[in-house]
Amino acid sequence: MGPRSLTARVLMLATLWSAFALVVIAIVISQLYRQSAERAFTDLLRAQLYNVINSITIGDDNKLSGSPQLGDLRFSQPETGWYWIIEPLGTFAATPLSSSSLGTSNISVPSILTVPFNNRYERFYPATDAFKNHVLVAETEVVLDGEGRAARFRVSGNLSVVEDDIQAFSRNLYIALAVFGFGSLAVNGLAILYGLQPLDAARRSLDKVRRGDAERLEGEFPREIMPLANDINALIESNRRIVERARMQVGNLAHSLKTPIAVLLNEARMLDKVQSDLVRSQAEAMQAQVQSYLNRARIAAQRESLLARTEVEPVLERLVRVIRRLNPDKEFHLTVFPAIVALAMEQQDVEETIGNLLENASRFCKTGVWITATPASAPSGDETEAARRYWIEMTIEDDGPGLEPDQIREALKRGRRLDESKPGAGLGLSIVREITTEYQGQLELGRGTHGGLRAKLLLPGLAKDAA
Incomplete structure (x- = not known):
């Protein structure tokens, strides 16, 4: 190696x-x-x-x-x-x-x-x-x-x-060759560093694209690297067009289905209670399924994009600020390690994922919720290209009653609610798992150190030197 x-x-x-x-x-x-x-x-x-x-x-x-x-x-x-x-x-x-x-x-x-x-x-x-x-x-x-x-x-x-x-000659020879060797190594090192500067410039330019500071590789490159830079720029432009086209198609599909589903829900009110409940439940399930698959299509189009980037700390602070206003009697503790910079995800997906977990934690906690973001290793058993990425582990933990292993399996099923006394549609954890899986990450639920439920997310990120 x-x-x-x-x-x-x-x-x-x-x-x-x-x-x-x-x-x-x-x-x-x-x-x-x-x-x-x-x-x-x-x-x-x-x-x-x-x-x-x-x-x-x-x-x-x-x-x-x-x-x-x-x-x-x-x-x-x-x-x-x-x-x-x-x-x-x-x-x-x-x-x-x-x-x-x-x-x-x-x-x-x-x-x-x-x-x-x-x-x-x-x-x-x-x-x-x-x-x-x-x-x-x-x-x-x-x-x-x-x-x-x-x-x-x-x-x-x-x-x-x-x-x-012979010994005198060999001694002088070794001294002369040592001086020449160190001089040659210094000259070779400078020549190599100078010769590889264009590659380093290309890397810095690509980092700017990742950070969103530029939309293409910019700079003067030697003719050996210029074809590669042109191909990367063409790939970035093609990826941007694919993402925009996917977003447009997702929006068109959502718009075209929104009206028929709304009509079904409206007409259900004019039926008797049994039929109304049946039509309304099926229409709501249809709406949830459509939204889920639209999200999957959007995430799949954006997942490998160089432009997918969301700052971690500002998003978490905004979500905690909103959830704290809704739950003034609860405490929320946020910890973000300095090395954490950005997630390689769309901001909408980050907000929906973390927001669902925060909402569940605030709903069932007794006194507070703890949110932590730390660097992490690749998902276990991953031997693909994803294993060489930078990963971020996020944990959302509360001090509520928590869940047993069989309850965790049941909670991850779409539409299942373990506590009917609490508001909700039973889709939150299922949506979190689907979004996490689409980004090749992992969701793990278990008992936390504070006694309640601990949700651990493993999500793709951008290292400090890359971000």
């Missing part, structure tokens, strides 16, 4: 790739330099080996003679790991020669089977001298005269010189 932010995602990928690339580059360059340094060290030993060979001859006394001058003081300083050694071979019984740096010690010679000569009749092998120095030895065997007398020539160099050189 990657981050939700596109900017964070691009920055993270760029950072990871840059870090990986720099690590690989550092390793590759270090290895290449190591190979080059070791090859240069081998070439240096080879050159010094042949300098020693060119400096040695067999004297008139049949002894090895000569004094190699290699131009390196380390061959004359003891325990340095830099030595040259000349050993007679076969029947040639001359005294061996060695550099003063070796003293009286020697370096063991591996067998030819272990380290064979190459095609130039040379061999190189690591060794450890008597002073625990790790050295690399260059060796060859040379015939010194026409009588076939030969000697083994060896020159060694301290490997710590190579390792110190």
Whole structure:
């Protein structure tokens, strides 16, 4: 799962790739330099080996003679790991020669089977001298005269010189790459932020549409984003036309049915009581059903609209103010959390939903009603796109007698009234549930902390940063 932010995602990928690339580059360059340094060290030993060979001859006394001058003081300083050694071979019984740096010690010679000569009749092998120095030895065997007398020539160099050189180079390389890497990350970050600014501008413009401050995406966008902005504007305009057409059709249908139902209700008064009650009840039921399905059609047309937006606190304060005037002997407590800004619902639906619940709570409470609006998580079991929305939980609770579970199931049925002594048509809770369901929310009834009924609504909202 990657981050939700596109900017964070691009920055993270760029950072990871840059870090990986720099690590690989550092390793590759270090290895290449190591190979080059070791090859240069081998070439240096080879050159010094042949300098020693060119400096040695067999004297008139049949002894090895000569004094190699290699131009390196380390061959004359003891325990340095830099030595040259000349050993007679076969029947040639001359005294061996060695550099003063070796003293009286020697370096063991591996067998030819272990380290064979190459095609130039040379061999190189690591060794450890008597002073625990790790050295690399260059060796060859040379015939010194026409009588076939030969000697083994060896020159060694301290490997710590190579390792110190490689470590110094690697340290400087890592510092340089680290500075370059941090600089590149900073430049890449600025470039990414600058390149993604048009997307952020499009988001802010879309937020203005959600807040109702604009009717379309406005601003200058790059040509890569302009088609998307044009399509969104076309979608907003199409959605607006669909909503307006739906509202007009709902209004026309309501107007066309209003008169026939009113006529039926008026004519029912002229019938005898039994028939009048029957016709009136059926006409009222027809009127309620028509209104319910008209509301459903209107909500379905408006539900996914970007323009559906209702400020939470002003609407709740207005509803509480009205219901408080109707019930001056009751107390009403309203709490709206600061993060709550707006509901993604039509104001008419919010007022009808909360108003029905407030009316029921004020009707059955003893002393007061408590209204609370808080942020909430998605409806349980929701794995659709709605699960990623912002949700608001509203609770309306009273201190009345409350309802038992079987009474709650009965109260949610259309037209059912549990208390015939109280006024009402038995449609309030049913209407609340229908509106809530159409907005993909939830209605839950249960026993509250104050002893009465608690109605908990889960409704789609707009977060503070989106509103």
